[in-house]
Amino acid sequence: MTALGTMVRRNFEPLLLSAQVVVDLLVLILSCWIGYEVGRRLGGVAIEVDPAFVARQARLYQELSALVCAVCLVTFHAFGMYSPNKSLLNMNEFKAVVKSVVVSFFVLFTLIVYLHSTWQAPSGTLYEIIVPLHRVIDLDINPNSISRVTLLVTFATILLATMLSRFVSFRLIQGLHRRGIGNRNVLICGAGAIGRKLQRKFMLVPTLGLNLVGFVDDDPALEGTMVERSRVLGGFDDLERLIAVHKVSEVFVALPDQDEARTMRIVELCERTGTTYKVVPRFWQLMQFKVRLDNLDSIPLITRPERSRSLAGAFAKRAFDICFSAVVVVALAPVLCLIGLLIKQQSPGPVFFKQQRIGRDGRTFTMWKFRTMHVHMGGDAPTPNSPYDPRITPIGRWLRRYSLDELPQFFNVLFGGMSVVGPRPEMRFIVDGYDSFQRERLRAKPGITGLWQISYARAAAIHDNLDYDLYYIENQSFLLDLVIVALTVFAVAKGTGAY
Secondary structure, three states: OOHHHHHHHHOHHHHHHHHHHHHHHHHHHHHHHHHHHHHHHOOOOOOOOOHHHHHHHHHHHHHHHHHHHHHHHHHHHHOOOOOOOOOHHHHHHHHHHHHHHHHHHHHHHHHHHHOOOOOOOOOOOOHHHHHHHHHHOOOOOOHHHOOHHHHHHHHHHHHHHHHHHHHHHHHHHHHHHHOOOOOEEEEEEOOOHHHHHHHHHHHHOHHHOEEEEEEEOOOOOOOOOEEOOEEEEEOHHHHHHHHHHOOOOEEEEOOOOOOHHHHHHHHHHHHHHOOEEEEOOOOOOHHHOOOEEEEEOOEEEEEOOOOOOOHHHHHHHHHHHHHHHHHHHHHOHHHHHHHHHHHHHHOOOOOEEEEEEEOHHHOEEEEEEEOOEOHHHOOOOOOOOOOOOOOEOHHHHHHHHOOHHHOOHHHHHHHOOOEEEOOOOEOHHHHOOOOOOHHHHHHOOOEEEOOHHHOOOOOOOHHHOHHHHHHHHHHOOHHHHHHHHHHHHHHHHHOOOOO
């Protein structure tokens, strides 16, 4: 490996974050230029033949663009958009983009108003002290000469362009990590059920940038054996040697059922060697929910906050469901009719497939889909896991690939049984086998799309990936719904639907 390649690998994250800042700056400059040009054509910027006036206008918007870029970059940093930590499917990053752009818009207006021009302070008051400072930071931008239309277009462009650039960045980073570039070597302490669950997540989500070198476990029967794709390299007494030999950057302690003393010894070793560590807590299932940390003197106490549905949030979600579903149904009415004709042409039977599913709070409703299988082969049989399943009709194979068989569920949304975004509804016999933890997914109205549908675990069973549904339920918001819908459009366009 060349010296440059070694340098890049050792400093991958700082270089990546620096490149991201440069990309964001270019996106901001481009967005300001687009905003100015669109605003000028919409009449927001006065068009004059006087060269002096044109020069003043150009200089004004150049200064304004510089201020927009500075404010946005600072706000991006404040909302954690340059943090190396990744969230589930980058949901937090996409939400941070929306929040930071909105805040930047209001911060910019505040700066323009309050840093516009120096006023005459009343004599003999404390304001006289502020005047010299105000002259230094005077922006020399008159708010009355700025086009509101141009600013709105500029920030709308910033929002869309930043979302798109971040989406592309995440894909590029994912591709680099898949090739082993920038990955951090990690060890898992504990080859039990939780350790194996961590291993599957590492393999499933390459954007984490984690290269699992192996397990550490004190069970002598496991030493040297393979746990799925990784080997148990030794016991806990070998941990310090393994960290040095494999250049381990991070240790995951997956021993929630072990005694606390053993976990603390591993933590102390990591701190002594300067190795980052993360511990799966004893009550890790409880920690998947939002929790509140209280203290009774020096004793920390964990509790779940009261569950309360926001009336404003519920109203916004229902309004979005109705409006979005109505638009889809009306806009795609010819497509729906054409699909119905093709289904009837290729196989005898009804156009729609109806099935009883379980919704919020365990209530039963009838879910509608376009029929994609032969009538005598459907029912409650297991879902097809291959495009060559003989039960699927030719048109059904195409419908399932692009998720078009789900379109009739927008009628379920209009009738109130489903939402556009939420956990997928399961069949009764599966829900009857739920434990108390799994029943938590019934707290939300089922949806046409959701986190699980756009995740890397799309091919696995719904009930085997409850963490996606729980994340959504604990963090659901109108903004999160918009992000999921946008990512769903990309997934459908790629044809990554079901078999």
